[in-house]
Structure formats: structure tokens, C-alpha cells
Amino acid sequence: MSGAKIVSEWKSFGGRQLVVEHASEACGVPMRFSLYLPPGVTRPPVLTFLSGLTCTWENVTTKAGFQRWAAEAGLAVVAPDTSPRGQGVPDAEGRWDLGVGAGFYVNATHEPWARHYQMDRYVTDELPQVLAGFDLDLERQGLMGHSMGGHGALVFGLRHPERYRSVSAFSPIVAPTQVPWGQQAFSAYLGDDRAAWSRYDATELVRQRPRRDITLLVDQGSQDGFLDEQLRPELFEQACRQAGQPLRLDMRDGYDHSYYFIASFMEDHVAHHARALCG
């Protein structure tokens, strides 16, 4: 397990809810993730949840209620952190949308971020290597995320069709190059290299490399305070239509950006992944 150690463990819906710490080469600091192992299944498929701004493994693990549905479906669920953190990791003083808790799932190329902010490499490459130390079937992986993590799920899902068989997102940032959160983060992490920006923009990616093999599932609350300025699902919807990308975008009347929203539709999302991964 490359030095991975279980730092917390609880029984949950018959399975094991773990928190794992390991030395990360990509991020240059110890990283923690949560891992839910469903009961009675050997080598379960793996569903990775990428969290949004300010979150750690803990938010989705304590608030989203996925364990009930993962236990029933026989899916393992992994929730990594949203950035490196701790001693020596640079941060943006007084900001919650840049730096610690806001890695945006990119490999930073600009200082002071480049040394530690390698969340693309961390999630898509190093984390699966660490997971190989557990009894998991890494040939069957799915990706899910929320907000900034929904961006990560869509981007990685489009980029790595061979690895991720199913993709879903809650309230994703679908077009980071066109909205303030993404523009600020990409400017800092990637500088003015617009080609690099495009490689991290789901709306641009889907035009270049749609995944016609799967339907992307997106849920979006109609009362989400970030909808018009930061999320703009219509941009992604239009790009999917033009590119022939199957998309199920469900606008959910009255819901906001919170974990109360995520929990309300988690059963649907786990079922979406279970259809692709289990069976």
C-alpha cells in the first residue's frame, strides 16, 4: 500500500468506512482519503467522489449518505481531498476559492503552486496505485463529483474513457474557462497558457472528444446561488448536443448547492454507476 495506513475506521451499513493516509509523491505531502468498503463483496468496483471548494474527504463521507446505496449495490466509494494541505503547502491568504481546499484538479505549472498542486496526477494516477493495495477491482471505476469536483469528474471522465466507465456530477462547474472561479484558478495554477486551460474545461473537451459510449448524468438545483455566474450548465448542454454526447441533465426545482441537495439524489447517482460497474 505504498506506506498507506488506516487512520480511522467505522462500521457503516454493514461495511467498513475507512480514512487512509499515505505519502503522496504527486503532492509532496501526506494525503488523506476516505474509502468505503461494502459488505460481502470481494473486489468491488470503485466509485470516486471528487469534492467541491473547501471540502476534504469528510464532507461527502459524513453528509451525503452514499454508504446505504453503495452497500446495497456492492460498490466501494473513494473520496480524496480537494488539494494538498499542511506544512509547506502554499495558500492564498483569506481566499477559499484558490489554494488549500481549491486545487481544481489540475497539474499546476506556475509558482508558487507547481510543487504541490498536482491534483490531476494525484487523482488519476497516484490514487489508483494506492488503492491497488486494497481488495478492489480497478478495472471497473466510475467518477462522481460536486461543483469543482463535478468539473473534475467530467474532465477526467472525458479524458480517460478507458479508465472510467461511468461519470456523474452534482452542480458541476462545466465551463471553468468562461466563469470567474475557473478563470481565477486557472490563471494562478496554469498562467496564461490557454491550451492548458482548454484541457481542463469539460465544455471544450466534450467538443473534441465526446464519449458516445456513455450517458453523462448531471443534477443541478434550480435555486443554486452559483448557477448563473459559476455553473452555467446550459453551456455544457449545448456542447453535448452539438458533439453528440449523451447527457441526462436534470434540473431539480427548489434545490440549492448544499449536501442536502446531494443527499437527496445520491441514490439515483449510485444506481447510475452501479448499472455501469456492477452486473
Added chain:
Amino acid sequence: MSGAKIVSEWKSFGGRQLVVEHASEACGVPMRFSLYLPPGVTRPPVLTFLSGLTCTWENVTTKAGFQRWAAEAGLAVVAPDTSPRGQGVPDAEGRWDLGVGAGFYVNATHEPWARHYQMDRYVTDELPQVLAGFDLDLERQGLMGHSMGGHGALVFGLRHPERYRSVSAFSPIVAPTQVPWGQQAFSAYLGDDRAAWSRYDATELVRQRPRRDITLLVDQGSQDGFLDEQLRPELFEQACRQAGQPLRLDMRDGYDHSYYFIASFMEDHVAHHARALCG
């Protein structure tokens, strides 16, 4: 609504998850509680969840996943705070098992606690008056709680058979007069008045006034770190047996004292209450 105001609101499983603040006469400070209103039901029955040491309305409301089951059953769920808190409220410096977050659901008679620590009166008398301002059927109420709140649920349920039609608890402190948490809290709040102590001890109460009209439901994790010293369900089990009190005590193998445990069996508990309160 006696000055009650909604300070937060989220949509959750089709219903409304509120946080309400109101001036409390019993506690002498503003108090907050959460209130879940299920969708599509007028005047739903009310299930009150009493939380454990250190908690506020927030722990159970974000971590226990009750909304899913309450929405399905058509039950409202109320979660009050565990003590008064804020300016002028005395606390026990450096302790988490006395003072703020640790009201133990008693009416304190000793200083410095007596002025504000009136959680019995608050939960059983004032809170229902505030709830009368909402569209709820207060003729159909149930009580549920965890740890210190399981103690509260059992005590109030035994004391007020006319008010609470159903009672359940996770990992309750069943015999506070016999365990350190309860002895320390009762000494502080009630002094050495042993008769007052007894009125707040479920194991003693059930001997005097069992409720043969209902089955009490208790879930207890076998790996709960507080089991042997603070919880001691066998004391309550024996008293119930001797008093003819119907009790379903389920020992849950491998579970601990956390909300992961509570969430795992919340569906069962809500169903227990729904059988008594709905339909």
C-alpha cells in the same frame, strides 16, 4: 410562533429542512432547533430527536440521513440543542460532559446552572408550544435520541405517556445515577437530592411506571467505547424485564458510538415511529 424565525432553509428529499431560532423563556437565551417538514403532508406527526454530548441541532440533521425516511413516512423531525449556549450561560471550563452541550435534559436546581439549564422544561413544554406555530399534529409525537439524548428520550417517554406515543434510542445512557457521566452531571445540576436524580434515571423510572402500551426500541453498538462504563444497557434490560416493560434491545455487532452507527439504523427507527404515529 412566539417570535420564532426561520434562520436557514434547504430543500431536502422534496421537503423543507429548516433551522428555527426563538427566544426561550425556560433557558433565558435564544435557542435554535432544526425542523424537517416532509413533502405533501398536512399536519404531519412530530418525531423529536434528542442529541448527545457536545451536539447541536446540526449533527443529526447533517449526518443521520433521517430526511429520506421521514419524507417517505410523512413525519416531521425536530432536533433541539443539547443545552442553552451563548452570552451569560455558565459553562464548565475545559469539559465537554458538563455545561454547554451537556444539559442532560434536566431542570437544574443548583447554581450556577439553575437560571439557564432547564432542558426538561424546554423540551417537554416550551418546544411544543413553539412548534404549535407550524403546521404539525402535536397530538401525535414520538421521541428518539442518542447517548445523553437517548437518556432524555427514555426518561421523557416514560414520564409523559400521554404525550409521546413512541420512543427509541441509540446507545442511550440508561442508568445515569449509576455511571460517571450521569453522576457528575446530576451532582452539578441537582446537588445531592437523590429523589431528583431518580426522576431522571430511565432504569429507576421504568420500575415505577413502565409503559406497557408500547415497545421501547434501543440499538446499541457492540464496539461502542462507552458501553461498559457509561451506557450499560443490561441494567435497563433487567429493569424492563422485571417491570414488564416491552423492550427491543438490538446489540449491533461491530458498531461504535458514532453517527455512522446512527445512520445505519435510522431507517429502522423511523419505521418504528411511523408505525405508531402515521396511519
